Amino acid sequence: MKKRSLLRANAKGxxxxxxxxVIFVLTVFAPLFAPFDPYRQSLQDILIPPGSTYSGDGGMSLLGTDQLGRDVLSRLLYGAGSRSGSVSSLLPSQVCWAVSLAS
Structure with missing residues (x-):
């Protein structure tokens, strides 16, 4: 009974x-989740709005493209993964926080 009320009290946590x-898993495994090469430039696909398709290969861009035609979602995933030192330091703090909640 006490554990159930603890979960309700800390639902936001x-x-x-x-x-x-989820963010940690996405950044660690960015090559699996990124839809396109984050370094590929396409001058035909400059500043495509989110949810549009590319002109070359017909793939859908969820977050659009930047000024050089690079996919923004792929660049975000790879960029966060390159900061793996700061991201991986979050995991031990999450574990400690979860253990303190359970006790």
């Missing part, structure tokens, strides 16, 4: 741990 874990 548990949701934030879950979202940070």
């Amino acid at each position: 548990i949701a934030s741990i879950g979202s940070l874990t």
